[in-house]
Each structure stands twice: as structure tokens, then as C-alpha cells.
Amino acid sequence: MSDLNKNNLPVGWxxxxxxxxxxxISTNGKKVNQKQYEVxxxxxxxxxxxxDCSGYCNDEEKVIDANFPILVFGDHTRAVKSINNxxxxxxxxxxxxxxxxxxTPKLLFYFTQYLAISIKxxxxxxxxxxxxxxxxxxxxxxxxxxxxEKIEELFSELDKGIExxxxxxxxxxxxxQALLKHAxxxxxxxxxxxxxxxxxxxxxQLLQHIQQEREARYQEQFDDWKQEVEKWKADxxxxxxPTKPKKPKIFPALEEKEIGALPVLxxxxxxxxxxxxxxxxxxxGIYKPSSDYGQGNYIVRIDDxxxxxxxxxxxxxxxxxxxxxxxxxxxxxxxxLVNRVNSIEYLGKCCEIPKLxxxxxxxxxxxxxxxxxxxLKGSFLTSYLSSFSGKNRxxxxxxxxxxxxxxxxxxxxxxxxxxxxxxxxxxIADILEQKLTVVEHELSNIEINLKKSDILxxxxxxxxxxxxxxxxxxxxxxxxxxxxxxxxxxxxxxEKLKAEKEAARKSKSYC
Numbered sequence: 001m002s003d004l005n006k007n008n009l010p011v012g013w014x015x016x017x018x019x020x021x022x023x024x025i026s027t028n029g030k031k032v033n034q035k036q037y038e039v040x041x042x043x044x045x046x047x048x049x050x051x052d053c054s055g056y057c058n059d060e061e062k063v064i065d066a067n068f069p070i071l072v073f074g075d076h077t078r079a080v081k082s083i084n085n086x087x088x089x090x091x092x093x094x095x096x097x098x099x100x101x102x103x104t105p106k107l108l109f110y111f112t113q114y115l116a117i118s119i120k121x122x123x124x125x126x127x128x129x130x131x132x133x134x135x136x137x138x139x140x141x142x143x144x145x146x147x148x149e150k151i152e153e154l155f156s157e158l159d160k161g162i163e164x165x166x167x168x169x170x171x172x173x174x175x176x177q178a179l180l181k182h183a184x185x186x187x188x189x190x191x192x193x194x195x196x197x198x199x200x201x202x203x204x205q206l207l208q209h210i211q212q213e214r215e216a217r218y219q220e221q222f223d224d225w226k227q228e229v230e231k232w233k234a235d236x237x238x239x240x241x242p243t244k245p246k247k248p249k250i251f252p253a254l255e256e257k258e259i260g261a262l263p264v265l266x267x268x269x270x271x272x273x274x275x276x277x278x279x280x281x282x283x284x285g286i287y288k289p290s291s292d293y294g295q296g297n298y299i300v301r302i303d304d305x306x307x308x309x310x311x312x313x314x315x316x317x318x319x320x321x322x323x324x325x326x327x328x329x330x331x332x333x334x335x336x337l338v339n340r341v342n343s344i345e346y347l348g349k350c351c352e353i354p355k356l357x358x359x360x361x362x363x364x365x366x367x368x369x370x371x372x373x374x375x376l377k378g379s380f381l382t383s384y385l386s387s388f389s390g391k392n393r394x395x396x397x398x399x400x401x402x403x404x405x406x407x408x409x410x411x412x413x414x415x416x417x418x419x420x421x422x423x424x425x426x427x428i429a430d431i432l433e434q435k436l437t438v439v440e441h442e443l444s445n446i447e448i449n450l451k452k453s454d455i456l457x458x459x460x461x462x463x464x465x466x467x468x469x470x471x472x473x474x475x476x477x478x479x480x481x482x483x484x485x486x487x488x489x490x491x492x493x494x495e496k497l498k499a500e501k502e503a504a505r506k507s508k509s510y511c
Contacts, residue, residue, distance in 0.1 A: 270420075
């Protein structure tokens with residue numbers, strides 16, 4: 001709510017309902033849906049998205065008829081755009097608003113932005129009905145010009161700072177990827193290998209130990225299963241018979257041609273299929289509709305992990321589960337999660353599960369697997385898969401659909417990953433943790449300052465909206481005089497249109 005009233009506005013200002021200072025221009029029969037957008041054309045398509053232009057259209061009959069500049073308000077998104085040239089409206093959620101003249105189009109654009117962030121966020125519901133009921137202050141005409149100048153001066157300074165922050169953020173992202181690239185090409189530990197030759201294993205020894213551990217882990221699972229079956233029989237075969245563990249799937253070794261297309265590794269390193277490092281089979285998470293979220297156990301969703309780490313960005317959601325569901329989908333420390341369904345930008349992102357304070361499960365568009373911890377450090381693997389190279393390789397065989405892509409267990413299993421002995425993995429993990437902690441700290445500071453910039457932008461708009469951003473000038477003609485002029489102009493225009501209609505009617509009757 002804007003909380004405006006005539007008493008808290010400066011002298012010379014007037015106040016009115018927002019709906020009275022704009023005219024809503026109909027878009028009936030003129031809107032185009034997203035499938036009709038062209039990549040180029042004569043007229044831009046303006047919809048409620050964040051982009052200034054979402055596509056193009058060449059249909060003259062779809063062009064919005066208005067006196068420019070006008071405003072476009074995103075009914076669902078609350079995005080506000082100032083439009084200066086003919087355009088075509090995107091389908092659904094677009095309100096086209098013609099300023100009445102009481103407030104200059106540029107200042108009305110800023111005031112509407114403030115109202116859009118002031119009203120309660122209704123999610124994907126429609127918002128313009130609430131903006132239309134808000135009160136809005138109308139400054140004297142000369143003061144409107146000064147307010148716009150001041151807003152743009154302050155925004156210009158703010159935008160320079162934001163641009164610097166975004167540049168720093170991009171540079172840190174480049175540095176992070178360069179660091180990961182060097183890590184998994186063996187460059188970060190080149191000196192360490194020279195000084196610790198006695199701690200290295202040959203690739204052949206490494207692969208032999210991995211295979212032996214896989215077999216030993218399977219035998220443990222098999223022995224546990226036999227004990228569970230005996231107990232099940234002793235209990236009168238009550239309930240479902242325990243599921244027999246599957247033998248570890250053996251993925252084909254990388255061919256010479258495949259290895260030749262991969263970066264050259266140090267002498268004691270080896271490219272190996274990720275599936276041959278997995279202990280058992282990968283597993284997809286539990287499916288529950290979002291309406292079931294509320295109480296119970298935490299559930300990890302695709303927005304809860306980034307760059308190899310589990311993070312509570314907006315706080316975990318909770319889900320009420322049965323004992324069987326909790327047993328089936330519960331996560332354990334060192335489990336690896338991979339996003340298996342998403343837009344291509346986020347497909348394949350992963351994390352390693354840390355020590356947990358309570359049981360947590362994971363949702364269906366995520367895949368879980370366990371690695372052979374004696375020979376593969378989880379953070380080493382997730383750091384590689386979070387690198388530009390690793391992410392590309394895990395998504396090499398992604399299946400693409402509308403607005404999303406997917407990978408399956410075979411795609412993940414076939415992914416080539418570089419490995420070295422566990423001692424060198426530990427060394428790489430320590431170096432990355434040290435350097436990436438600094439990167440994450442800097443990125444966190446940048447995000448904090450970007451949020452502060454948003455708050456400052458809102459503060460500037462609030463001061464402008466309430467008449468506190470520029471000093472008043474007693475010589476300004478009050479807004480009441482401007483409104484009188486507008487009222488007279490409207491009356492004259494109405495009389496002119498009435499006279500034209502009457503003349504047309506008489507002309508028609510003589511024919």
C-alpha cells in the first residue's frame with residue numbers, strides 16, 4: 001500500500017486514484033501468443049516478461065493504436081515498461097495504459113514501478129486491479145520534470161555501481177572455472193606430485209583397487225540381504241520380501257578415440273566412466289505434488305543445491321512421508337545428487353550431501369548415487385561435475401524437449417571423469433576449498449550489495465512518490481491548475497467529437 005493522503009503530500013500536489021490518471025487500451029483481438037513470435041520483424045512484441053522485447057510480428061492489424069509514450073504493465077509479473085513506438089502485445093497478462101496527461105509518462109512510469117513493488121505479491125494472480133485502486137500523488141508540472149531528472153541522476157549512479165558488481169561477479173565466475181580446469185588437468189598439484197612420488201599409484205593399480213572395492217561392497221550388500229531374507233522367513237514372511245541387490249553394472253572402458261578427444265592427463269591419472277565408480281545403482285527421487293508440501297521431513301529440490309554444495313537458499317520444504325518412503329528415499333552423508341530434469345542451463349548440476357541433523361529425502365527430478373569413498377572423494381567428483389568441462393560431458397547425451405532437457409542413469413554412468421590416487425584427490429580438494437571459499441565469500445558480498453542496490457532503488461522511488469526527493473518551488477503552478485487544463489481539454493475534445501458525429505449524421509441523412 002502506498003499510504004498516501006492529501007495531508008502528507010507537499011503543498012501544490014493533488015491526489016487521485018491511479019485508475020483515474022490512465023486509460024486502459026483494449027488489446028482484444030490483437031494479442032499474439034508465444035508460438036507466433038518471430039525472431040525478427042517490423043514490430044516488437046511486448047509481453048509481461050522481464051525482457052524489453054520478447055519477439056517480433058509483421059501483422060499490421062495486431063499493432064496497438066495509442067498516443068506514445070504509453071505504459072505496459074505485467075498483470076502477473078508486475079513488470080512495468082515504458083513504450084515509445086508502435087508494438088504488438090503478447091498474449092495474457094498485458095495491460096496497456098495510456099497516460100491522461102496529469103503526470104508525465106516518464107514520471108508515471110517510475111510511480112507505477114513503485115506501486116508495483118508496494119502492493120502485496122499475489123503470485124501468479126492478477127495485480128493491476130490492486131494498482132488501479134491505489135492513490136497517487138500528482139506534483140506540479142514543473143516539479144514533475146525536476147523529479148524525473150533527479151531520479152535519473154540517482155539511478156545513473158546506482159546503475160554504474162551495479163554494473164561494476166556484475167562485472168566483478170562475472171570475473172569471479174571465470175576465475176572459478178579456470179581454477180577448476182587447472183585442478184582437473186593436474187596443474188594445481190603438479191609440484192605436489194614431484195615432491196610426493198612415493199604416494200602415487202599407477203593407473204592400473206588404481207583401477208584394480210576400484211574394481212576390488214566394488215566387488216567387496218556388493219558382497220557386503222548381498223550378505224546383508226541374505227540375513228534380511230532369513231529374518232523375513234523367521235517372521236512368517238510378513239510384508240514384502242527384501243529386494244535382492246543388483247550386481248554393479250560394468251560400463252565399457254573408454255575407447256582410444258574417446259580418450260583422444262579429452263584433455264591430456266598427467267602420468268598417474270586416468271579417464272574412467274563415472275558408472276564404474278558408483279557403488280550399486282543410481283536412484284531417482286520421490287514424486288509428490290507441491291500441494292503435499294507442508295509438515296514432516298525436509299525434501300531436497302532442484303533449487304536447493306549449486307556448484308557442488310547443498311544450500312538452503314529459501315529454506316527446505318517439508319513433506320509428510322510413510323516409514324517405507326522415508327527408508328527408500330532417505331539421503332545419507334556423502335551421497336551425490338545430480339539434477340536430471342531441467343533447463344539445459346541447470347541440467348546436471350550436483351552436490352555432495354553433508355552430515356545431516358535429521359532425515360532428508362529428495363524429489364523425483366533428482367538422481368542419487370553413492371561412490372566408492374575409499375578411492376574417490378565426493379567433493380573431488382562434484383567439483384569436477386560443476387566445472388564447465390564436467391557439466392558439458394554429463395549433459396552430452398541429454399534429451400531435449402520444450403523448455404527442458406533430461407539425462408538418465410546411463411547418461412550419467414557413461415560420463416568420463418578424470419581420477420587420480422586418493423592422496424592427490426585430497427590435496428586438490430584442500431586447494432579448491434581454500435581458494436573457492438574466498439570466491440564464495442566475494443560472491444556473497446556481491447549478492448548482498450546487489451540486494452542493497454534494489455532496496456536503494458526502491459527507496460529512491462518511494463521518496464519521489466511521496467514528494468521528498470526534490471525541494472518544492474513556491475513559484476510552480478500547483479497541480480490543481482494542471483488538472484483544470486486537462487479537464488477543459490477533455491471537454492473541448494468531447495464537444496469536438498460530438499460535433500463531428502452530428503455533422504457526419506446530417507451528411508448521411510442528405511444522401
